[in-house]
Amino acid sequence: MHEMGIAMQLVEIASAAIPGDMENIQVEKVNLKLGKLSSVVPDSLRFCFEIITKETLLAGAELCIQEIEVTARCNDCNAEWTITGPAFSCEKCKSGNITIVSGQELEISSIEIADE
Amino acid sequence: MEIKVVKKVLGVNDTMAKQNRDMFTEKRVFVLNMMSSPGSGKTTLLEKTLIQIMPEIKTAVIVGDICTSNDADRLAVTGVPVVQVNTDEFGGDCHLAAHVIEKACENIDLDSIDLLIVENVGNLVCPAEFDIGEDARAVVLSVAEGEDKPLKYPLMFRKCDAAILNKTDLLPYLDYDSKQAVNNILQVHPEMPVFELSAKTGDGLESWIDWLKEYVRKKLQA
Numbered sequence: 001m002h003e004m005g006i007a008m009q010l011v012e013i014a015s016a017a018i019p020g021d022m023e024n025i026q027v028e029k030v031n032l033k034l035g036k037l038s039s040v041v042p043d044s045l046r047f048c049f050e051i052i053t054k055e056t057l058l059a060g061a062e063l064c065i066q067e068i069e070v071t072a073r074c075n076d077c078n079a080e081w082t083i084t085g086p087a088f089s090c091e092k093c094k095s096g097n098i099t100i101v102s103g104q105e106l107e108i109s110s111i112e113i114a115d116e
Numbered sequence: 117m118e119i120k121v122v123k124k125v126l127g128v129n130d131t132m133a134k135q136n137r138d139m140f141t142e143k144r145v146f147v148l149n150m151m152s153s154p155g156s157g158k159t160t161l162l163e164k165t166l167i168q169i170m171p172e173i174k175t176a177v178i179v180g181d182i183c184t185s186n187d188a189d190r191l192a193v194t195g196v197p198v199v200q201v202n203t204d205e206f207g208g209d210c211h212l213a214a215h216v217i218e219k220a221c222e223n224i225d226l227d228s229i230d231l232l233i234v235e236n237v238g239n240l241v242c243p244a245e246f247d248i249g250e251d252a253r254a255v256v257l258s259v260a261e262g263e264d265k266p267l268k269y270p271l272m273f274r275k276c277d278a279a280i281l282n283k284t285d286l287l288p289y290l291d292y293d294s295k296q297a298v299n300n301i302l303q304v305h306p307e308m309p310v311f312e313l314s315a316k317t318g319d320g321l322e323s324w325i326d327w328l329k330e331y332v333r334k335k336l337q338a
Binding site (some may be wrong): 018039040080096110 | 117118119120121123124126127128129209210211237241242244266267268270271274300301302304306307316321
């Protein structure tokens with residue numbers, strides 16, 4: 001539902017990362033890490049990205065989304081596991097005292113520019 | 117050629133949320149972000165809560181809705197300062213973001229209050245993603261919504277500090293399994309306090325209000 005706003009932020013961050021002294025560049029890819037627990041829908045984000053990059057420096061760039069699994073660590077028994085459903089207690093000792101290690105990412109890792 | 121960037125996409129919001137948090141700490145105001153689906157009874161719960169805590173805790177409310185000032189009008193009757201934010205001015209956002217809270221606070225005398233309650237836009241998805249600089253988060257669910265809501269919207273329940281199961285006065289008329297609903301909440305967030313109550317009748321309101329008062333007291337004494 002908020003993918004358009006997020007796509008706009010993406011364009012802003014990616015545009016700012018393009019070196020100012022480069023001319024006629026073609027951005028080929030914007031690489032994004034997206035945690036599965038981030039409540040962002042990849043397809044919607046790609047759709048919004050394609051629309052708003054038209055007539056910008058990022059026109060034609062592909063949004064490459066690396067989806068990141070939700071993993072957790074138990075603070076009581078130190079077990080680590082991947083969460084695939086909505087259960088957030090330790091698989092091993094059933095403790096609820098857990099830390100989410102990954103899965104909430106929403107960050108641009110890099111942009112790729114076509115070589116001349 | 118690859119250019120490393122490594123930037124959080126919501127970085128701008130997170131920075132502003134931190135500024136809000138610093139401002140609230142400096143002014144010694146406890147901030148509660150209340151979220152729910154539309155129609156869970158958040159505003160009624162707030163009306164009842166405000167009336168009960170008012171003599172003790174000076175409170176203000178920011179109400180977020182896409183449209184109308186209906187909720188703010190209802191809450192203003194209690195006598196607390198209320199600021200309505202309509203997100204259609206910000207593109208019809210489905211949540212309140214940190215910059216919206218900062219702007220709304222320009223209309224609130226933070227020096228004269230102890231507690232600021234933010235009634236977020238009714239939505240179980242997006243508001244969970246946006247830090248507004250709050251101290252605690254509560255999610256309201258009603259018994260008219262289905263026991264499996266916590267399993268369907270895990271991020272919201274994972275990111276909150278308390279859950280309220282509202283409208284328990286309707287239980288005699290529904291095929292609703294409260295125990296299952298609470299179990300589902302605890303599956304997503306095993307250590308979360310769950311308050312089963314009816315804002316309408318006031319039944320069960322006490323323990324929720326005690327929880328809120330305790331949180332406010334802790335912050336004010338910190």
